Amino acid sequence: LLTRSLAQFQSFSKSINSLINQLPAFKRFQDVTAEALSQPNNQLAVEKRNTVNSIEFKEIHFHYTNTPILTSFNANFEKGKSYLFFGKSGCGKTTTLDLIAGLLKPKSGELLINGTQQKLSSISYVLQENMLFQGSIKENITLDQAYSEEEINSIIQLVGLSSLIDSVSLNHKIKEGGKGLSGGEKQRIALARALITNPNVLLLDEFTSALDATTETQILKTIKELQKEKIVIIVAHREYIKDWVHQVIYFD
Numbered sequence: 001l002l003t004r005s006l007a008q009f010q011s012f013s014k015s016i017n018s019l020i021n022q023l024p025a026f027k028r029f030q031d032v033t034a035e036a037l038s039q040p041n042n043q044l045a046v047e048k049r050n051t052v053n054s055i056e057f058k059e060i061h062f063h064y065t066n067t068p069i070l071t072s073f074n075a076n077f078e079k080g081k082s083y084l085f086f087g088k089s090g091c092g093k094t095t096t097l098d099l100i101a102g103l104l105k106p107k108s109g110e111l112l113i114n115g116t117q118q119k120l121s122s123i124s125y126v127l128q129e130n131m132l133f134q135g136s137i138k139e140n141i142t143l144d145q146a147y148s149e150e151e152i153n154s155i156i157q158l159v160g161l162s163s164l165i166d167s168v169s170l171n172h173k174i175k176e177g178g179k180g181l182s183g184g185e186k187q188r189i190a191l192a193r194a195l196i197t198n199p200n201v202l203l204l205d206e207f208t209s210a211l212d213a214t215t216e217t218q219i220l221k222t223i224k225e226l227q228k229e230k231i232v233i234i235v236a237h238r239e240y241i242k243d244w245v246h247q248v249i250y251f252d
Contacts, residue, residue: 052200060109082232087251124194128206132178184215
């Protein structure tokens with residue numbers, strides 16, 4: 001979530017209007033950063049979290065200045081199911097993910113977690129372009145939180161990073177931005193980072209768009225296994241991803 005909030009904050013500098021519109025994102029970025037820095041080692045990973053059984057949008061309205069993005073938007077997302085947001089660019093798919101993540105606030109309507117208005121905890125957000133920093137593969141996955149070797153190895157196998165780790169080791173240093181890694185390897189590291197916290201909600205925004213078909217299928221299989229205990233929401237433009245989810249929500 002910190003990755004997404006930082007990416008969102010960086011994107012708003014094009015105009016004064018967009019700056020004003022993105023002030024809530026900046027505030028959320030400050031909050032997420034302060035929360036992360038204030039936690040002792042691994043506390044973020046083991047904090048008490050309520051199970052998220054449902055997320056509901058009730059008559060949600062959202063706009064940037066005078067441009068309506070969501071108008072009377074209604075949707076319900078349930079634990080154990082996966083959803084695909086499908087539609088043309090600029091019609092509100094990523095905005096809806098940002099609303100779920102708490103990076104944006106609706107102008108009106110209700111966003112309910114388990115039927116009540118509350119802060120959504122335990123959420124991971126994977127983007128098309130994810131932040132990888134200069135450091136080891138392990139550090140990029142754990143973000144310096146204390147996980148057991150068993151937990152790390154389990155996630156590595158789950159996301160299909162075993163062959164990379166076998167060839168270079170978990171402590172292999174990567175360059176900032178993941179230079180030298182393939183698109184699939186970078187996305188698998190980002191997915192491992194998202195999953196190691198065992199989130200209740202997993203948001204995936206165009207996360208496979210730069211991958212080859214084989215790698216994408218492998219990652220989709222991983223997501224399908226994981227969705228049993230989570231709410232998984234995917235933004236994608238590829239038609240065949242519809243076959244991997246329980247429900248498609250169309251945006252236009």
